[in-house]
Amino acid sequence: MSSGNLTADRRFAYALLLRRDGDAVAAAEVLSQTLELVPNWPEGRFALAETLAEAERKYDAIPAYEAYLKLDPADSMGAAVKLALLTKTTPDTLPEAYLRRLFDEYAPRFEKALIEKLKYRAPQIIRAAVDKARPEGTFARAFDLGCGTGLAGAVLRDRAHWLGGVDLSAAMIKGAEAKKIYDQLTVGDMMAALDDLDANCDLIVAADVLTYVGDLAGGFAAVRQHLAPGGLFAFTVQRHDGDGFALGAEHRFRHSLAYVEGLAARTGFDVLLLEDAVSRQEKGVDVPGLVGVLRGARA
Ligand SMILES: C[S@@+](CC[C@H](N)C(=O)[O-])C[C@H]1O[C@@H](n2cnc3c(N)ncnc32)[C@H](O)[C@@H]1O
Structure with missing residues (x-):
């Protein structure tokens, strides 16, 4: 997964390490800095939203998922599901692009x-x-x-x-x-x-x-x-x-x-x-x- 910017990729990798080690708050900070370099990178936006949700910053995670959805309206990462769970609403279905990606990877x-x-x-x-x-x-x-x-x-x-x-x-x-x-x-x-x-x-x-x-x-x-x-x-x-x-x-x-x-x-x-x-x-x-x-x- 590359953003196309080497510095951003390095920051992103560091954020993933922080997240893996359980420091979601610091990871979210590094991801925000990463996105200053590559604001239109969908995977980066999604990772920021996920990390904010993990850090229990629900009210920051919601707009972050929405920002990702603007960049990838087909929603291959499944942001709509995350939003539904965070806002305790029930969607009628799951996005096709998300299911396809999920099962292509799972196959x-x-x-x-x-x-x-x-x-x-x-x-x-x-x-x-x-x-x-x-x-x-x-x-x-x-x-x-x-x-x-x-x-x-x-x-x-x-x-x-x-x-x-x-x-x-x-x-x-x-x-x-x-x-x-x-x-x-x-x-x-x-x-x-x-x-x-x-x-x-x-x-x-x-x-x-x-x-x-x-x-x-x-x-x-x-x-x-x-x-x-x-x-x-x-x-x-x-x-x-x-x-x-x-x-x-x-x-x-x-x-x-x-x-x-x-x-x-x-x-x-x-x-x-x-x-x-x-x-x-x-x-x-x-x-x-x-x-x-x-x-x-x-x-
Ligand atoms: C848990 S698997 C079950 C597969 C199979 N029926 C079995 O019993 O092993 C669910 C499958 O449903 C497919 N699927 C989900 N929504 C679908 C849809 N709207 N149209 C076609 N396939 C869909 C997924 O891609 C996935 O392969």
């Missing part, structure tokens, strides 16, 4: 980290739920939203005649391609990919993906529209015990059971199954979640 160690450290099992939970809702038969067309490296595809492959997948992150899609189990893979946003489908699907899955979307209304409506008659929508979410949905400190959304139920009814789904399921851990502790299987209601 090489994704499966190892998820399966070994976080005991990830959303794909297996979804498979069991689908088997329960429809024990037999092959789905003619199945589509995997936010397919990542293909963990859910691998678990569902034998129940699908045709299997497609989409993910925002090109690096994650590379992992999915290597598995050679998908008939079609697309890099892009899941809503756009649904609109681009040649034909409707009779199974659409979202394994640990809706946690990156707060307001699920648009997503549920899009899935409903692209399901063939009688088709199933199977997904996991993290459970929120309050009303509606909330954003957690780990930058993942949680959704309440009532919210998911209400939305399913409003967007024309019958709930076949909606129950507690733990699909991952966080710091060794089970994260409460839900698994759902919805069926397009008859008109």
Whole structure:
């Protein structure tokens, strides 16, 4: 990460050392001096905002994140999430550029980290739920939203005649391609990919993906529209015990059971199954979640 100015880069490196050693106050001071040399350097602005937040200078951190956002409106570093957490507001979704960068960086160690450290099992939970809702038969067309490296595809492959997948992150899609189990893979946003489908699907899955979307209304409506008659929508979410949905400190959304139920009814789904399921851990502790299987209601 270079600012293009050697002196600024040296100051920046010194600030990072101070921050690493726990002196966020001094680090913020050095970063402010750095930015006098390179005022329009987005990464430097973001680092200053992060350091001010760490130093518990919330009211300085907020304008610092806003200054970064002016330089990088696509928000690849995720300032909007930080602002939402600092101001205790809940955004409707997370910026695409931020998610893409996050998962592009995460991709090489994704499966190892998820399966070994976080005991990830959303794909297996979804498979069991689908088997329960429809024990037999092959789905003619199945589509995997936010397919990542293909963990859910691998678990569902034998129940699908045709299997497609989409993910925002090109690096994650590379992992999915290597598995050679998908008939079609697309890099892009899941809503756009649904609109681009040649034909409707009779199974659409979202394994640990809706946690990156707060307001699920648009997503549920899009899935409903692209399901063939009688088709199933199977997904996991993290459970929120309050009303509606909330954003957690780990930058993942949680959704309440009532919210998911209400939305399913409003967007024309019958709930076949909606129950507690733990699909991952966080710091060794089970994260409460839900698994759902919805069926397009008859008109
Ligand atoms: C935690 S991973 C889960 C991957 C996969 N479903 C699995 O079970 O291993 C979440 C994935 O969702 C993708 N994602 C998040 N929001 C998305 C969106 N709006 N459109 C497409 N992919 C998205 C991310 O890039 C990431 O690969």
